[in-house]
Each structure stands twice: as structure tokens, then as C-alpha cells.
Amino acid sequence: MAASEDSLRRALVEKQSTIESQGNAVRALKASNAEKKAVDEAIEKLNALKLEKSSIEKQLQASVSGNPGSSVSKEAFRQAVVNTLVGRLFFIPSFKIYGGVAGLYDYGPPGCAVKSNVLAFWRQHFVLEENMLEVDCPCVTPEVVLKASGHVDKFTDLMVKDEKTGTCYRADHLLKDFCNEKIQKDLSITAEKAAELKHVLAVLDDLSAEELGTKIKEYGITAPDTRNPLSDPYPFNLMFQTSIGPSGLSPGYMRPETAQGIFVNFKDLYYYNGNKLPFAAAQIGQAFRNEISPRQGLLRVREFTLAEIEHFVDPDDKSHPKYSEVADLEFLMFPREQQISGQSAKKTCLGEAVSKGIVNNETLGYFIGRVYLFLTRLGIDKDRLRFRQHLANEMAHYAADCWDAEIESSYGWIECVGIADRSAYDLRAHMDKSGVPLVAHEKFSEPKEVEKLVIVPVKKELGLSFKGNQKKVVEALEAMNEKEALDMKSSLETKGEVEFHVCTLGENVTIKKSMVSISKEKKKEHQRTFTPSVIEPSFGIGRIIYCLYEHSFYLRSSKAGDEQLNVFRFPSLVAPIKCTVFPLVQNQQYEDVAKIISKSLTAAGISHKIDITGTSIGKRYARTDELGVPFAITVDSTSSVTIRERDSKDQIRVNVEEAATVMKSVTDGNTTWADAWANFPHHSSVSAEE
């Protein structure tokens, strides 16, 4: 940790001790019935000391929370969060007793509860409120599906191998590390060189295998662990491969995303929805990426939970019926133009961004708004959340528009949700590969008259002139677009014949009037058939949860001031358990009351824990604060109990019979702690905490 942090901690301990002496002085003055003036002065001094202490605490917190802070304090902050997470089993490195596996983590009991709360809220906020069709498909996926989606061919990272040991590295990571290291630590490089390295960093994601290889050679980059030479970069597919069935003849993969399961079911889901658009399907499930060398701890893992929505919509009408409900929201947006011109994200009204065309369409805008509400209700700090539009080179050629919800963490801005208008790409890909029409129909309220071009080659005449080449000429004639055909028609009518280039023959042929009939005919159509566009919000649940941990974590001093205590300020919605029940002291009567309350909490569906250890109440509060438990019920009599709120440390007194009802109402969000505070007698917190 930073030196400044240590000195702040020392200052804090000293200040606390001075406060305690001053407190004693005040009490002594009061007890000796000293003059009012003397007492008032002593109290004023005490208050001034408390203010100074609070200022030190704030500095310490800024230093540790790394916000804004240097990279050192960011890492110290991250370490403090991760230590707490691992210490309290929010996370456990998977298969730890066998040395673990990079990029695999378990959720321990509180982490599992947080995850389950986040997913339940996701279902409520998206699936239930939007009437989405949820599906649940297998992780094991046959090759044909991922061939169609492009993952078999393109889901790769470029890898280099240590030529002696065979250890693998991501090529771009090595180049990135080299450039950063040089720029930051090598004082001998020229300004020119520095500019070159910065340029490499800027275009890193766009470099081909050859370009990466050239740079690695040019800079003489070697294997970081051994200094051995490296192989040329080559693509490594990030999917876990396996084999389905015993024959070894059916390759399969662990899915890299859940979306494909929805696309292949489009036809059934469209039918299930009464053949009506728009509708959305959703899936929550595991996804797998066999990362070359996972870094960034909990953010880049080899197995993770995705929650994905595919909203199918008529490409000619991307309005959304509930758009007005989010149009007035304001939050940080970071459009393409502002990124290019070097500005930063600005607070923007969503409705304006849509009406100005910065966000491509209403439906995309609607989901951006809903994602904002989802994340902030979970407890993500709105000032460290921005919606960043993809630059042109980040976006697939078929995508209409794409925005990432990025959350600022100690690792920088992290992509946690992608919201993309992928046009008709995915459905077309599966339609082409499977031959099954994945289309929608719009019935016209009355038939529409359309003019259609009709080209009829006269095969007999063509056969006489072109013999073996007849088929190619026929195909070329039929393939003409409207302008070409109408030009030919008028030429034939005026000149009787025309030169015509047949690509497949590589030459011109002479077409006579007798050889083709070209006309425009009017037809009545009753419906239109089209491939729907898909708008895809895709949530990395593990990343959201990790960022939530960072945004919820803070430190505060213990009562004695000699210790900094960890607290997670989770909202009830997210907290692993909603309350803890403590008998104040170890005694049968209090334990019986605790059990009665526990029973009524269980009946009300409120997750909780009884803590009957003999530890001091202060220590037990600290333990439950560290788990982010919002409320603590302390049994200090057989008729009534206190309820303490985690962040304010305020306490109210309620009857034993009321405890579960109050908890239910406050944790469900039907009432707030402020309501409870207004309605129940306050309990003075002299006892355990300051």
C-alpha cells in the first residue's frame, strides 16, 4: 500500500485517542458540575476534533478507493476488495486444493446468493416486465451451428509460443506490455520513438497476424518467462472443443455465447408469439472461452454466466411502444464523434440522442435506458457508468449501431453489457446454412399492387444461335437488374439487336429482338416476407457483479478508531442475506427469541442468519457489515428488539412480533428505512458502536 496511506492510518489512530481523552475531559467537567462555559468550550473542542478525524477518514478512503487516485492506490483498493471477497468466500479460486486453474472461479455462499439475486432481478426487470420468451439451451453445441455463426472460423485470438518450452502467450498482450513498459520506464527513448509506440498501442486491435509478427520481431520481444525466441503469431480458436457421442465423428464445442440457441429457435418462437413482431427471447446460462492466458482476475475468466436478449423487430419499424418511459433519462453517453475528437463522456438526455440520430433507433434507445435502470438499481454508481458507442472499426460490417455499458473499476472502464443492432445477420446465416426459412410476414390490411419486371428468354431462338452456351446466356439475361433490362428493351425496340456482355462466357454476344421478351407486369401482393432485424443486449453477469463489489465497498473506522472495517453497501435487492439476528448476550431466553424471529423471517421468505457466538456485539456488527448485510436484529429483551441499518448505524426498537413484518416491507422495497425510522422509536446507540 502507498506510504501516504500508512501515515493517514497513523494520524487516524492518534486523532481517535485525542478524541477519547477530550471525551473523558467533557464527562469529568460535567460530573464536577463545572461552569457551563467551560463545558461548552470542551464540547466545541471535541466536535472540532471529530471534524478533523472525519476529514482524515475521507482522505484515507480516497487514497484506498483509488478514486480518482493513482494506479498504486487503485491496486491497493482492488487488493482490499479482493481480500475481503476471498476472505468471506464471495469467490474461491476453483479447485484450490489442487493448485487451481487460471481463469476459473467458484462463487462461495455469499457470492452465490448475490448472483442468484442479480439473476432474479434480471428476470423480473427484463423477462417478466417485457413479456420475453425465455429459453434454456444446452452448452454442448454441434459444430454446424457454430460454423454458421462464424465462431469456428473467426472466434480466435492471435497466439505466439515460446519456441523452446511451448508456453503460449497472446501476441497482442506481449506487444502491448512492451510498448507500455518502454513508454513509462525507458527514459532513453526519443520523442519520435515514443510517438511510434503510442501509435502501435492505438492500432493494436486492428493488426493482422503478419503485422503483429513483424512488430514482435522488430522490437526483439521474447518470451517473458524465459527470454526464449517466440514463434510467429497464429490464430487459436477460443472455444473448448469436445466430441458428441462415442464415435468421435461429431465434433462439438462448449458454446461461447447463449445467443445462437435463440436464433436457431426463431421459427418456433415466432409461432409461439402468434406470428407477431416485435418480440424478444432471452436466455441465462453458462458460456465458455478457452482464454490463452487469462489476466485481470475475476474479469477475464474461462467460464461465465451470460444473460442475453434477442429482440426481433421489423427492419422498417424500429419504434418501441414503451420508449417514452425511458426517453427522459439522463446519464453519461460517449458517442463515436466525441471519442474521435478526444472529448469525454457527457451527461446526455437519452431521448435527445435518439431524436438526433446519435442512437440509431428507438428500440436500441429503449434497451439502453432499461440497462441503465437495471445497473443503477443493482447499486452501480451512475457516475462511474457510461454508454460508449462502438467506433466504425470495432463494429461488424452488418451491425447498424452498437453501444457498450462500461463500468469504471480499478481495471479502468470495463465492458459489462453490449447493446447491438445486428440487423438480419444471424438469422440469415442460419437460414443459409440450414435451408430453413427464418423469416417473418406482414399481412397487408388490403392487397398492394406492385409492378414487377418479367424477363422471358426465348430458349429456342437462343439455342439456335448459341448452342452449348445457351444456358449461360439465359442465366445472364435473367440476372439483369431493372435498369439493364429496360435499357435492353428500348435498344431492341429501336435497333432490333444489342451487344450483351455475358460474364460467365467472358465475352459479348448479340441478342436479337426475337430472343427475349422484357415487360413490366402489375401484380397484387397480400403480404410481405422479410428477415427480422435483431437488437441484442448481452450481459456479462460476472463482470457486473465484480464491478458492483468495487462500487459497494468502503472502509470506516472501528469504534476504537484503531482499525479500518470493510463494508459493502449492497442494496437489499442484492445483499447475500437480508438480515442477521443476534442475541445481545449468550443466554437461553434471548436465543429462544432469536429462534422465534428466525422462524417468522423464514416464513416471510427473508434470507437471514442467526449469530449466537459469544463475540462482542461490535465485532458481530463488523462481521455482518463485511458481508453487506443491510440489517441486524439484536435481541436485548424478550419483548422487543432493535433493528440496525448498516450504513447509518441507526437503530429502531420494534416488538418481537413486528420484526419480520418490518424487515419484509423494507427489504422488499415496499417501504424505506426512512419510513421505519419515522414510525418506530429510536434506540440510542451508546452501547457498542460510536
Add this chain to the structure above:
Amino acid sequence: MAASEDSLRRALVEKQSTIESQGNAVRALKASNAEKKAVDEAIEKLNALKLEKSSIEKQLQASVSGNPGSSVSKEAFRQAVVNTLVGRLFFIPSFKIYGGVAGLYDYGPPGCAVKSNVLAFWRQHFVLEENMLEVDCPCVTPEVVLKASGHVDKFTDLMVKDEKTGTCYRADHLLKDFCNEKIQKDLSITAEKAAELKHVLAVLDDLSAEELGTKIKEYGITAPDTRNPLSDPYPFNLMFQTSIGPSGLSPGYMRPETAQGIFVNFKDLYYYNGNKLPFAAAQIGQAFRNEISPRQGLLRVREFTLAEIEHFVDPDDKSHPKYSEVADLEFLMFPREQQISGQSAKKTCLGEAVSKGIVNNETLGYFIGRVYLFLTRLGIDKDRLRFRQHLANEMAHYAADCWDAEIESSYGWIECVGIADRSAYDLRAHMDKSGVPLVAHEKFSEPKEVEKLVIVPVKKELGLSFKGNQKKVVEALEAMNEKEALDMKSSLETKGEVEFHVCTLGENVTIKKSMVSISKEKKKEHQRTFTPSVIEPSFGIGRIIYCLYEHSFYLRSSKAGDEQLNVFRFPSLVAPIKCTVFPLVQNQQYEDVAKIISKSLTAAGISHKIDITGTSIGKRYARTDELGVPFAITVDSTSSVTIRERDSKDQIRVNVEEAATVMKSVTDGNTTWADAWANFPHHSSVSAEE
């Protein structure tokens, strides 16, 4: 379907038509003010006709539901259930547009909702009510873990290959099919032969690869598809294999169960629980088995959701604090003895089975009881649920006792939950492999005095006599058990020397009194260290859900009597959505009311759907019954609406503002439909349904 079923259907249509004529006759008589006696006689006749109709319906249902029924009607029943499930997208064969993959199924929207309800109830019933520690581990598992658990070596089925095409079959399935076919269809076989084949079927699961191969050769069994000869049987490992990381040097598997993730975390979880026993950990997640040739549709699949509990307990004290809560339960139990003596499962009091030692211990009994409550509350028919004890040859050598919750379906009795006392096997296996102590400690309330054997070889003397062999002699002396040591002690005391066999030397040596000191010393011990036993209830969620579908499905005639309608009688807890909202006719006012009600249902967290299609209300009821939706709210005025219960078809009338509150209370289980029926005016159902 069976011929008798067709004739029953015809009879039903006829009967309905007669009932309608008779109904008309009654109305005509009433309208013409005929004599009371004539009207009464006509009504009596009408009632008699209705009774006859009801009897035909029951016969038809018995015929279709296959209960008791023949195998033909069982298959017809299963077909009816599966048709409904697939038709309404409870299930979809995965990757259907690409021809599907055997043994992989998607949950479609209603199936997904049912699954999510079942899992939520599982969490409530087990994790929350029992304060279990839930964890969530990856599916990708490194080889070392599954080597320790025995899966790499033993998780196999015996397979044979078509020697020409390479198609794979399960060896035991082919032998089983052959025997069944012969016994049932070949009338030429002798009684002796039939007995032999029956014996083969009885011992099928115990046959080795060699024995299976011999039988297949002896009976001349060939590949079912081609009649080609078959290979010898050989073991095929059922785990999906993959490779972790890019090097190809770290083999991994998709986990075949979730339990191992819990075992490897024992140490952390024990610490998290305050180093106290007993405690239980739980995990819900995907598991994978690469079946050779999946059969039995939805029951034998290659990827499935497991929910597993590992309850860690002191092997010397397997009592359970909440045991008394289940001890009085009575249900079908099928102990080992009754299976061997050819009896069938009997209704048994759980407490008696435990006290008589039929169930090994209280904790095992407690979980059997909790599983019974879980399954029946989901809607599993208690008369088609039994707890069957494993026979000695089914049980692993280390297991103390093992019971399966088996549910009767059209496929026979299906194992859906296994409840096993696995003793200390799993923790010991991982402790041996990893070298990490996976043990628990019991602190004694006061130190216990124990007598310990102390053997002290006198190395100097031994070195003089045995030189280079000294070390082996020392080790052999130290390895003596208590009896050997005390025998030696007395021999040395009486004779001064003794012959002693040293295995590692392969010879006897002479030990003299001066060479070793043997004594018993009293020591004080403060705690005991032991490997906990584990009791494991393991739930196949997909199997439970499929059986639930079969137990919930029934047929009833449409109003006109010309059609049999499908109904799932799901309890609210399980139903995919809790209610449907229908405007009676298409009109803006009613649709507005439907939207208001929908909003209040959403706010109350009640999943529902609005159906504004112009279809007749009868058809819309049928559609929602087929999804198992328990309630339908019909908007037939702007001030009040009707609520219809699915199975009774009874309707009550409530104010628009009350609708959501009534639904909330009834679907949460705080009140029952009977309460609602007693408290609200009844709506006569003359209109749409009979």
C-alpha cells in the same frame, strides 16, 4: 392409439349430442309451462345421461392415461403428453433446424418458467430453510479432480461397435433387447431357455465386459441397423473431454456431477461455518454425460441440471435436530428385504423405519422426509412415488445406506433423487490426492485421558547388530500394532530376546531387550480429529420435471363434447405463468381494463399474459389450460372481472382494483381458492363452458 379408445371417443360424442337434445327438451317443457312432474322426469333423464357421459370420460381417461393400463395405452398416454409439451414449447429438440442432436433438448418459454419455479422452490425448501451454504463451481474441471473421484477410471458404459460401419451401441442394451424380444415374441423357445434369458436380465447390471461379450456371441446378436457382426464390448468413458488452455497439455472434462466442486471446497466451507459440524453445502448446475446412444426421450439426456446437497456430519453422531419434524410422515417405502422377498413397496411411517434400523440413521431419514415433502408439494402424486433402498450389489462398498426417490411414469419407476450416506469416501479420496487435510475437529469440553502405545527403538544397539539394515528394522518395530508390541514386550521381559519378522527384509531377526523400549503412557487429548461422513441427496431436476408433467396431465371434453382437451393441473408454485387476462370481446374499454390489471399484476410480481386475440373465450380457456395456467381473469365489464380456476372451472367476481391482490394471495399460497370462493360472489358459468 388403442381401438377401444376410438370407440370410447365416438360414444362420448354421441352421448353429448343426446344430452344437448335432452337439454333442449327440458327448456321447451319449462317454456311451455308443462306439468312439474313432466319437467322433473325430463331433468332426471338429463342427469342420468350426464352420469353416463362422465363414466365414459373416466374410461377414456384411464385408457389414455395408461394408469393402470397396458403398455400400449402407456405409450399412447406418453405420446399425448409429449405432443402437448412439444406443441406448446415446454420442450424443443435442440438445434432442430439442423436435424437435432440425440439427447439434447431446449426448455422453451413455459418449460423454462417451470424449471425456474422448481429451482426457486428447491432453494427455498432446502438452502434457505436449512441454512445451507450454496456454491457455484465451473463445469470445466481439470483431470486431477475427476481422477481422485474415480470418474476418469470408472465412469464408463460397455460399448460394442458395428465392425463395418463403426456405429456404437451399449452392449447391455442390445443383450436386454434380445432377451426381452425372445421371451415376449418367440413362442418356440423352451421353458428352460426362457428361464435362462430371464436370469440374464436379472443379472444384466453385474455382468463384466467378458461375460457380456460371451453372451452376445453365444446368442448371435448383431448390429440392429445392419445385421453386421459386433466388436467385443469395451468401456467407453461417459465424460465429455476437452482441453484447458491453448497448450493441449491440460486435459479437462465437463463435470459429470456437481458434487466434486463441493468436496474440494470442504476446508473453506467448514471454516466459513465457524469450524462446526454438521453443515450442508448445496449446488445447482449443469452436468454432462456423453451417453453412447440416448433412449427414453427426456429422461436420458446428455446435458442436464443437477441440484446436489452434501451434508457433512460427525460419523459418531448422525442425529438431526429437526428430525422430529418429519418422523411422523407416512409414504411408500421399499426396503431391501421387501425387494428380495418379492413384495412391493408399502406405506410406512418414516420414524419407524429409522427406529427399526431399516433406514441407517436420523440424518438420512430426515432428508428422505424432506425430499418427500419437496416432491409432493411440486405436484408429484404421492401414490406414484416410492423410496427404494439400494440392494447390496447396487451400492458402492463404502456407502453406509442409499435410497432412491423413484417416480412412476409411462417408462416405469424412474430414479429422480438419490439419497446416499457415502461415509467419508469422497473427502478421503481428495485428501489422499491433494495432500490437503479435509478433516474436522471436535474439541472436548474437558481434556480426555487416553492410553497410548509408545515404541522407542534404541538405534545405537540396533545399528551395532544390523548395520545397513538398521533403518528397515526400526521402521518395522515402529509399525507394530498394539497386540504385536505387547506380545513382544512380554516375550522380551520373560526370555530377554525374540524372533521378529521384518517384511522389508524378507527374513526374521533377533531382537534383544536392549534394542527397544515398549510402554503404555497416559496422555491428555484436547480434541479429536476425524474425516466427516457425507450424506448426499442428489436431484435430477429434468427427470423430476418430466415426471411432474406426466402426473399433472389429464384430458377433459370440450363444451361441445366433440374434442378432448389437454390440461396440466400444476400447482401455482410450478405453473409457468400464474394467470391469463382476457378481454371477453375485442373492445378498447375492455383492453384498457386488461392493461390496468396487467400493470398491477406485474407490480405484485405475478407472471401473466394478456390474450387479446378475437378467439372465443372457450378456446382461449382451453389454450391456457393446456399450459397449466391456474387462473384466468376475464374482463367482461369496466368495473369488475371474473376469475376462473382451471380445474373446477368455477368462477368468482371481483372488482378490478382487487384482482391483483386476490391473485397474489392465492398464488403465493397465503390463502386458497376455497377461501376466495367463500369470500366473493360466484359467477354463473352459463356462457362459455358447460
